[in-house]
Amino acid sequence: MNSARAEFLERIRNATSSMPPAMREPLPPIDDMIVRRLQAPIRTPHESEGPSAEGLRNAAALEAPVHGTDLVQIFCRRAADAGMTPSVVKRADLGAHVATILRNAGARQVICEPQLADSPWNLPKSAGDSFAWLDPNAGDDSLYAADAGMTAVHAAVAESGSIVCTSGAGLWRSLSLIPPLHIAIVEEYQIRADLVDLFQTPPADAPPAQLVIISGPSKTADIDGILITGLHGPRAVHVCIVTD
């Protein structure tokens, strides 16, 4: 076992050393301006979440500098382009809004993490009694019986119209994956400008076992180039952005 590792590394070491150090490509610095497509907004000091304030820069090639509320609009546009169904809703109306989505989709059984009940959204209670709320801890049968899965998110990205979900204590990867409909609840402050802002501050803790950037419903175009959704993952993703 150990010798396999040692021999393997030795072979690679010999291969790389065939080129003299002077000729090797140095590590290129990552120029933020080249990678970014969307500027991060200027944040006032009391806003703790989101990317650090970067200041406006002269960037003809990039989109116009954005401020707080623009991110929501950009996110909605890009998410819709990617095939998701974004919506903006006031906090007080969230429950009714979720109920409407579920009713329109004909979803009766909804699965969500138990701790969602402790969130400021008052879900699932605020959505009403006409739905059966399943507990994923009850096992596979619940998971596969659910018509819809409802989750919070770790973050959202305006530039690509993506939502980001992570694994973690008591969090289920399967809820945004197995039920045919996924409802994601996003707080406005969770929307980052660009993918670059997602990983900007390395987390103090170890990274989660799984972080997934979701940019649409499950898609395939393998059959004659025809775009079909919902092959393995959800066929519809509703993103509800909560504002005050």
Added chain:
Amino acid sequence: MSESAHDFRQAAAAGLANQPMRAAILRTTSRKIEARAIALQQLGRADELRQLASRIKQHTLDHLDQYLVQFIDRAEASGATLHFAATADDARRIVGQIAATRAARVCVKAKSMTTEEIHLNESLIAAGVRVVETDLGEFIVQLDNDRPSHIVTPIIHKDRKTIARIIARELGVEYTEDAEQLVAHARTYLREVFRTCDLGISGVNFAIAETGGICLCTNEGNGRLTSTRPRVHVAVMGVEKLIPRVADLLVFLKLLARSSTGQHMTVYTTLIHGPKQPADADGPKELHIVLLDAGRSSILAGEHRSVLRCIRCGACLNACPVYRQIGGHAYGGVYPGPIGKLLGPLLSENERFAELPRASSLCGLCREVCPVDIDIPGRLVALRREQVERHARGWQQCGAFRLAGWMLRAAWSYRLMQRAARLLLGSRGWSTDAPPPLHGVAKHRDIRTPAQKPFRQVWNEVLQDE
């Protein structure tokens, strides 16, 4: 040429004769090229981003030993088990052993060209494991006992009727040509497999040395299911998949999907650090990462190192005028298209793919679209030169070029050659045929026959007139 050499000419001719396949490929690749162009334009500084991507990859390859050590250290710290496969055989043995010791009966596979390269499925099936490809294209390829013909869209060569027949036949459902229904049938079938599987095998799109994480990019969701449902997840990765930092990953995430299909991002970009953590509700209990060499260290050691920058986006396939006419099967190996013309010969131990470096007009479109700026035409010429030096080209070709080289050494021999050419070919402008020994060349290229008078004669006459 050895017995087992792939007869490219014959395979290409077969591809050219297959009109429906050619139509399908032209349609799909045209769409993707257009979408790619639009998507890159939206990036604003796409060319600079591509240069950055190219330099990141080259830097990583130039220091691969360092980054490999760092990756192994971090990945193990996150709870993954690392394995070292010097050859394809080693990799098959390692995965087989994992499957056996974990009593795995049903194995789901997310699409991975690397596992195709090492013929992993066959060895697992031989060991009694039920292996199910879950990417829709690969699933249909598997049902039909076929081979993929494109590194991103494996069944680009199959039309809807063919797929409908396969689904009806293999899944025992009523025949339908409705794409939605076909997908629904596949979903039902594969959903059940995912529910009961105990081993998941995937490839790796990018491995991050800084954190020990691996990144999987899929559109369908099977990558997520493969790394979530089964209790054991095995990720097979060629060592060239490494990149230094998380910040570098973002550069590639911006480029991969855009180069491949014109999307901003693949629908699911999954970043994995180790197996599930104790407090996680779901996820695999074990993560095994199999590091694969299988010829890559040889490429790394030589002048073709830059070929390893490839991120398997498929843009070169979509752009290549040769691929778009003959399709992927004509290349005879796992990797088709321009990059396949390099990887085929470089990764194989014999002359099986000797024809491939010559299967190119060197138009350079592949290089123009490559997100990591691999000089594919340059590498093809270099491979051709190596073949000549190895006398791998056959004595007629080597002889002819040697003769031409001798003829070009002095003015008198050059003029002799010209006179001979004029006698042999006549002076009739462009010609589509020629007598032997140029008969074979004329079959594939129009010959420009010599002018009535050589230029130096015309020049002298002009000077005399003045």
